[in-house]
Amino acid sequence: MFKPLTLAAALLMSASAFAADTVSIRFVDRDAGDPALTTSLTTNYVTGGLNFTDAATGSFLAYCIEPTQSFALSFKSDGVTPNFKTYTVGSFSGSQDTLLQALYSSKFASVHSGNQQAAFQLAVWEIMRESSGTLSVAQGSGSFFLRTEGATGQQNGINNSVQALATNYLAAAQGYEGPALYSLTKLSNASYQDLVVASAVNAVPEPETYALFLGGLGVIGLLARRRLPR
Template identity: 60%
Template sequence: MFKPLALAAALLVSAPVFAGSIQIKYQGKDADAVSLSTTVTTNYGTAGLSFLDSVSGSFLAYSLEPTQQIALKSKGDKTYAVDSFTGSQATLLQGLYSSSFASVNSAKQQAAFQLAIWEIATETSGTLSITEGSGSFYLKTSGQPASLNAVQALATNYLKAAQTYSGSELYSLTKLTNPTYQDLIVASALPVVTPNIGTSLPVPEPETYALFLGGLGVIGLLARRRLPR
């Protein structure tokens, strides 16, 4: 299991202007990661990814590029450039995270959330759908276990929520890029401003925690997950 981390409220900062690069090391993914096949992957263990920043510890990220490989733990630290999202992609990813990220816990939820991110990041048809045969990216369900239907339904709901979200931005989203390995997305909880009360932290789900992501000066959200032994 990922070790639970106390909410690092004292380390929360206003979203800075990100610049430069960061050294991080891949640690693994949930041992129960759901094996999925899409238009660009085959039997791929799909889940949130655990990375280690040598300054501050572990943090959770999701992949942006299913066609790229992950820098395995044995390859050591890798340098990622710090970037941001723009345009409609930024809007949709913010809608996805603000509407659904706090409720993502189980292996199926992680897989569905990752599918939704890939759809937003890679779809070229202009229509967001992971139903088999739709657009340039989708989940292949033909001949696969019926349990994948639940993952597909979850991902579809996440995408709908992302497109219809109209509330406040709850996260600062950072893009970590590398020319050889999968680009990543990392979420940082933003302060919540309540009229007549002031600024406070978003209240996390029971198994959702925040920690300081060194080098970036942001909070990385880390849920309790199991790593392969």
């Protein structure tokens, strides 16, 4: 997945993005391990993070917030020309903003596997689409839920795993009282899925720490870069 590319998402939401009202982005792919799920709004949909690239700054990871629409294909009909689409840059508000921020701050850093990505996507949809006032993705719960009835064998196991993870994520979001660890941006398009993109909020180091850091750079000469973990 493009999890390490939240740095590119930060660039997407930097001056170049906010100086204008729109960005040009292209869907790339989804991870091969993301499971196909059926919900109250989707049918046999490969569910998880979405890998995009921004024409200006590079690749980033997004999650869908509008499951009733599709994403644009990676290439135009000729199969060769990259299919960039224009999205409006915006933000979230109210309880959705609060819960999305809490979800990302409490769980996003630990989301790696296909089932975890699927559960995180379900949690995002639950926050964005639920109208009953109760956050639950259990079968028949409210206006948005994971359809599990009739599932057998491997699919039943996947459903149970994803549902348990999503339940945990939603509980963590509702109980989170810590600081906002991510900056969230809403990307909107009238014809395609709207998206949420996150970039990490970097803490400002103490003056003494910063001085040591600069001194350390002088010693090692930036001989190596640390790779972000997947």
